[in-house]
Amino acid sequence: MATQEYLDFELTIEALPNDQLRVTLANSPVGSATVDVPNPITPAEAERIIKILDGTRRVPRDEATRAVRVFGEKLFSAVFSGQIYGAYLASRAQAAERGLRLRLNLDKAEALYDLPWELLHDPSSDYLALSRQTPIVRYPRVIDVRPVVEISLPLRVLVLISSPSDQAALDVEAEWRSLQEATADLRQRGLLELERVDDAQLIVLQRKLRSGVSYQIFHYIGHATFDERNAVGMLAFESPRTEQTQLVSGEELARELVEQNSIRLVVLNACQSARQVHNNRFSGIASSIMARGVPAVVAMQFPISDEAARIFAHEFYRALSEGYPIEASVAEARRAIKSELGNLEWATPVLFLRAQSGVLFPKRRTFTERPSYGGLREALLRPRVLLGLAALLIVALGLVSLLSSLFGGLSAPTPASPSTPVPIIATFTPTPDAPRNVDLVITRVRFLPSNPAPGQAVTVAIELQNNGTSDSGPFDWVWFDTNAEAENATPALRGTVANLSPRAKTTVIGTYRFGWWGTYLTTAWVNPDNRAPESNIFNNFVPRTLNTGSEPFTVDFSRLPDDSLLEAGVLRGDEFDKWLLRMRVETDGNAECSAAVLLLTLMDDLNQITTGLPNAPQRCANLPVIFELSQPSESPRLRSVLIEFLPTAQGEYTLEVRAADNSVQRRETLRVQPGEVGVPKTLSVTLDGAARLALRVPENARTIIRRLTRTITPTQP
Incomplete structure (x- = not known):
């Protein structure tokens, strides 16, 4: 009997305006x-990925495999970013062999609901859904969920097979x-x-479900489709008169299934039975059944x-x-x-689960049933073994009695006095302290994203393990963004671990x-x-090498x-010196604004x-701002700002582009019309390496700078 008691990692995906996502870790x-x-x-x-999969x-096949992997990694990098990725790694470490169940709530994901979330791919390992250590579960918000109840065996599965004469023939017999x-x-x-x-x-299903037999699982084999025009999922049942297709909506099927109160699992082995309109839970077949309380x-x-x-x-059951x-x-x-087909159909199944446990059918014990524990405990409870143990115990007691009679006089203590009880004191002889054996190693270093743009937040995850046989006690860890042996190298990240037990692992984040493009x-x-x-x-x-991406480097002045x-x-x-950017105010000889x-x-x-005076920010608010842009030697050259x-x-x-002596070499100008005031604008210049720039505004305006973006000349292959 296999057991798995998952820890939960519950995520809510919400679509926001301006093509943003809000990812909320609700529980971990x-x-x-x-x-x-x-x-x-x-x-x-x-659209491309969905068309490949459908x-x-x-x-x-190799192109489809690459496309799906890239898609899965992009989706993973967006969902598991920053603090959520750190929580994910820490949760995986804490869950260990118990497994971490990923619950996805997509109720507010809008158009993203239709994405194949089962393709989430950890760049450092594999597709999450392919491992029973990290299963993916759709976790919709449902008000009424039937509780998991104990059952008396046997477990009953009602299998409905639909094969209308006017539909493409299915090999239903092979599935049966x-x-x-x-x-x-x-x-x-x-x-x-x-x-x-x-x-x-x-009508046949209705009569079968009221026959008095308690079914726990309903399994459908047949055709299904999603009616795009009416936005509703339909099952291809059979007409009682013609044996041709009679379309049945998910809501109609759900209405019948919920009349049988014992059903806890519905398996729809039919195409597109998981689809729904994101804002209508009754539009899909599976979602209609979930909405009526089937867990x-x-x-x-x-x-x-x-x-x-x-x-x-076959493998599921x-x-x-x-x-x-x-x-x-x-x-x-x-x-x-x-493994058997080598294609992408493994991503087609979707599991909707609202029960707190995936063990939907715990067995009810009877008074005549003796619990089975397995192994040594099971063997010890057998009557024959118990008799044998009793005989051994009698022999052992006899030996103890004989030894006591032979050697008792040599070891019997003398009472302190006949009327004073002698206290029984436990004593021991201390042994010398065993030598400590601590061996701390780094088993893995990961970056997410693996090829970040300069200035982008990167999660650095370091997996540590104690290969020794003693507790480590407290120890430190550091991470250098350059070679640690370089002159004046100082750690960019550091921390302390309180203790690591023998063979135990932990992930620090x-x-x-x-601060620049290149290889680190x-x-x-x-x-x-x-x-x-x-x-x-x-x-x-x-040591671990990281190559940055070639995307633009944007500084929005929100973080250092x-x-x-x-x-x-x-x-x-x-x-922002570390990002090779320095700024200052240019007073143009204005004595009033010298401060x-x-x-x-x-x-x-x-x-x-x-710009402004420290104690009067409204004064001198229109001064030019100078940007000093440098770059490392032997690195990609700055191309534009x-x-x-x-x-x-x-x-x-x-x-303005300034020379070393501060003279203006060239300038780019933008005239803002009255109707454009208050609307963000941009100015850009092309460069060839380090530069000094100045932004000037009209005399009656205020200098307000929101972002600075740099690009580089692409490296030639």
């Missing part, structure tokens, strides 16, 4: 968090045989019964071949019969499809932002000062290079750079 072993991220999936990308777009083969052992032992219904008509539904989000459907049913919970059984069935040789180091004395100090550091928040107030101008400074203000939830600003008056706004 390590807490909750909320992150707003750009939607990484364009409508064209989503077979309407034919591409070579697979069901029988997968459950043969259970049926022989009287633990499960399959009952087949060939007349796929609502678990397995359905298909795309067309599925006869062979894949057969393999899924076999895993259930072996004692796995439903989410683990679905994962096992996915892997069976992938930090956030970092790389980073180094992770555990126990650098040997705070925890080790048996082997030569395996304590791991060390990832701390930038607070409103006076700026020195060197806060002017850069100010950081907050407007419309955006940080922005302004774009500055986003907020015009506060009509007139000319100018971005």
Whole structure:
């Protein structure tokens, strides 16, 4: 009997305006968090992936495999970003062998509801849904959910087979045989019964469900479709008169199924039975059944071949019969499809689950039933073994008595006095302290995203393990963004672990932002000062190379290079030195503004750079801002700079390129009309390396700078 008691990692995906997503970690072993991220999936990308999976777009298998993997990694990087990725890694470590169940609530995801979320792919490992350690469960909000109740065996499965004469022929007999083969052992032992219904008509189903037999599972084999025009999922039942198709909506099927109060699982082995309109839970077949309180539904989000459907049913029921919970059984069935067919149909099944446990059918014990514990405990409870143990005990007592009579006089203590009881005191001889054996190693270093743009928040995850046989006690860890052996190298991230037990693992996490394009040789180091004395100090550091992407580098003045928040107030101008950017105010010889400074203000939830006097920010508010842009030697050259600003008056706004002597070499000018005041604008210039720029505004305007974006010349292959 296999057992799996999952820990939950519950995520809510919400679509926001301006193509943003809000990802909320509602429940996890390590807490909750909320992150707003750009939607990484364009409508064209989503349409392409869906067409590949539903077979309407034919591409070579290797091209489809690559496209699906890239899609899954983009989706993963968006959902598991920042604090949520850190929580995910920490939760995986805490869950260990118990497994981490990923619950997705997509009620507010709008158009993103239709995405194949089962393709979530961890760039450092695999598709989450393919492992029973990380099953993916759709977790819709449902008010009424039937509780899981104990049952008396056998477990009864009602199988409805629909094969209308006017539909493409399905190999329903092969699927029926697979069901029988997968459950043969259970049926022989009287633990499960399959009952087949060939007349796929609502009235037949209605009569069957009120026959007095308690069914726990309803399994449908047949055709289904999603009516795009009416936005409703339909099952292809059979007309009682013509045996041709009679379309039955998911709501109509759900109405009949909920009359049978014992049903806890519905399996819809039919194409597109998982689809629905995102804002109408009664539009889909599976969603209609869930909305009426059935705690678990397995359905298909795309067309599925006869062979894949057969393999899924066979492995799904076999895993259930072996004692796995439903989410683990679905994962096992996915892997069976992938290993036997080698295609992408493993992503077609969808599991909707509202029950707190995937063990939907706990067995009810009877008074005559003796619980089975297995192993040694089971053996010890057998009568023959108990008699043997009793005989051994009698012999042992006899030996003890004989030894006492022979040697008792040598060891018997003398009482202190006949009237004073002698206290019984436990004593022991201390043994010398065993030598400590601590061996701390770094087993993995991961970055997410793996190829970040400069300035983008990167989660650095370092997995540590104690290979020794003693507790480590407290120790430190550090991470360098450069070679740790370089001159003046200082850690970019650091932390302390209180203790690590023998063979135990833990994952430490930090956030970092790389300040330029290129290749970084980073180094992770555990126990650098040997705070925890080790048996082997030569395996304590791991170098890891990271290549940044070539995307533009945008500074929005919200965070500093060390990832701390930038607070409103006076700026020195060197806060972004690590990102090779320095700013200052140009007073143009104006004595009244000689004390002017850069100010950081907050407007419309955006940080922005302004100028003014420290105690009178409205004065000297129109001064030019100088940007000193440098770059490392032997690195990609700076190609262009774009500055986003907020015009506060009509007139000319100018971005100047200055020489070393501060003379103007060239300028770009934008004239703002009266109707454009208050609307963000941009000015950009092309460059060839390091530069000095100045932004000028009209005399009656205020200098308000929102973002600065740099690009580089692409590296030639």
